[in-house]
Amino acid sequence: MTxxxxxxxxxxxxxxxxxxxxxxxxxDLAQAQGGTFLLRIEDIDxxxxxxxxxxxxxxxxxxxxxxWTQPVMHQSDRLPDYRDVLNTLWQRGLIxxxxxxxxxxAASASAPQEGTxxxxxxxxxxxxxxxxxxxxxxxxxxxxxxRLNMRAAHAALGDAPLTFTEIGAGPNGETGLITIxxxxxxxxxxxIVLARTAMGTxxxxxxxxxxxxxGITLVPRGADLFDATAIHVILQRLLSLPTPAYxxxxxxxxxxxxxxxxxxxxxxxxxxxxxxxxxxxxxxxxGLP
Ligand code: GLU
Numbered sequence: 001m002t003x004x005x006x007x008x009x010x011x012x013x014x015x016x017x018x019x020x021x022x023x024x025x026x027x028d029l030a031q032a033q034g035g036t037f038l039l040r041i042e043d044i045d046x047x048x049x050x051x052x053x054x055x056x057x058x059x060x061x062x063x064x065x066x067x068w069t070q071p072v073m074h075q076s077d078r079l080p081d082y083r084d085v086l087n088t089l090w091q092r093g094l095i096x097x098x099x100x101x102x103x104x105x106a107a108s109a110s111a112p113q114e115g116t117x118x119x120x121x122x123x124x125x126x127x128x129x130x131x132x133x134x135x136x137x138x139x140x141x142x143x144x145x146x147r148l149n150m151r152a153a154h155a156a157l158g159d160a161p162l163t164f165t166e167i168g169a170g171p172n173g174e175t176g177l178i179t180i181x182x183x184x185x186x187x188x189x190x191x192i193v194l195a196r197t198a199m200g201t202x203x204x205x206x207x208x209x210x211x212x213x214x215g216i217t218l219v220p221r222g223a224d225l226f227d228a229t230a231i232h233v234i235l236q237r238l239l240s241l242p243t244p245a246y247x248x249x250x251x252x253x254x255x256x257x258x259x260x261x262x263x264x265x266x267x268x269x270x271x272x273x274x275x276x277x278x279x280x281x282x283x284x285x286x287g288l289p
Contacts, residue, residue, distance in 0.1 A: 003035030004217050007061075007068075008207070010042040011053035014268035015060045017252045018222060021286040025249055026220040027066045028288065038214050039068040043076045044199050044206055060269040064279045073214060075206050082201040083140070085209055085239060086194065090140040094152050094238060095194055097144040098130040105129075118188060121227040125190035146195040148235075150186050157237050164233050167218070168247040170226035180230045192231055204231050212241040220247040252286060 005026040009019055030037040041057070043049035061068070089095045100108075108127045109117035118125040131149060140146075162180040169175045194205045211219060211232075226248045236243045252267075272282060283289065 003033045004215050005030045006038040006216050008040040008042050009057050012048040014270055016267040020269050020282050024288050037068050040073040087140045095146045097141050098147045100129050120189045122192050145193050145197050147191040148194050150191050154182050164243050165245040167245050168249050171223045208232050208235040216244050218245045222251050223248040
C-alpha cells in the first residue's frame with residue numbers, strides 16, 4: 001500500500017509553527033516512502049475562512065519547500081457529500097436534531113443533580129436533552145444541528161474492539177494499537193454534533209469523509225486531536241470507511257510553555273520569514289531533520 005498523507009489547514013488565520021510542523025512531518029513521511037502528500041483546505045466555517053489566508057497557506061508551504069498533488073480539496077465544495085452521509089446516518093436512526101443552545105447545555109449539565117459537568121473533546125458532554133427525537137421520521141431535517149446518538153452507535157457496532165494504530169503518541173504517551181473504550185465514548189464523549197446549523201456539517205464528519213475520499217493512509221496532526229480520534233474511528237466504522245493510521249505529534253509551545261494558537265501571530269511562519277529565518281531554521285525549531 002502506498003502511503004498517502006495530508007495536511008488539512010483551516011484558512012482562518014496565519015500558519016504558525018505548529019502547522020508548519022504538521023505539514024512538514026506529513027510531507028517527510030510521504031517522501032520517505034515514495035508516497036503522496038495531499039492538501040485539503042478545511043473551509044466549512046465560511047464566517048471565518050478567507051481567500052487571503054488560503055493564498056498565504058500556499059505561499060508559506062511552498063516557501064517551506066513542500067509540494068503537493070493537485071487538485072487541492074476544498075471542504076466548501078463537498079457539502080452535498082456530507083449531506084449524503086448525514087442522510088445515511090439519519091435513515092439508520094443514528095443522528096437526531098438538537099435545538100439546545102450552548103447556554104441550555106451548560107445549564108442542564110450543571111444542574112445540581114448532575115454533579116460536575118463532564119468535559120469531552122468538544123467541551124461539555126451533551127446531557128442528552130433532545131435524544132428522544134432519534135427515531136428518523138421523514139427526510140433529514142434542514143437548518144438544525146444534528147447529533148450522533150452515541151448509544152445507538154454502540155448498539156449498531158456491538159462490542160467488537162474498535163482500534164486504530166498510533167505511530168506517534170497521544171498526550172499521555174499512548175502509542176501502538178489503541179483500543180477505544182465504549183464506556184468512555186458513551187459517557188465521556190457523548191452525543192457530539194455532526195452537523196452545525198450554519199454549516200450543514202462539522203469538523204468531525206468532514207474530516208472522516210474527506211480522509212476516506214482522499215485515500216489517506218496516515219494522518220499526522222497535533223496531539224490535541226488524539227482524543228477526537230475515537231470519534232473519527234467510530235464514524236469510520238459506522239460508515240464502513242477505512243481507518244488510517246495516525247501520527248499525533250507534540251505541540252509546539254511558546255517560550256512560556258503555552259500551546260500556540262492562530263492568534264499568536266508572533267509565531268506565524270510569515271513573521272519568521274520577514275525576520276529573515278530560513279526553512280531550515282523552521283525545521284530545526286520543530287525538531288525535524
Ligand atoms: N483543520 C483542522 C485544523 O486545522 C485539521 C485537523 C486534522 O488534521 O484533522 O486543526
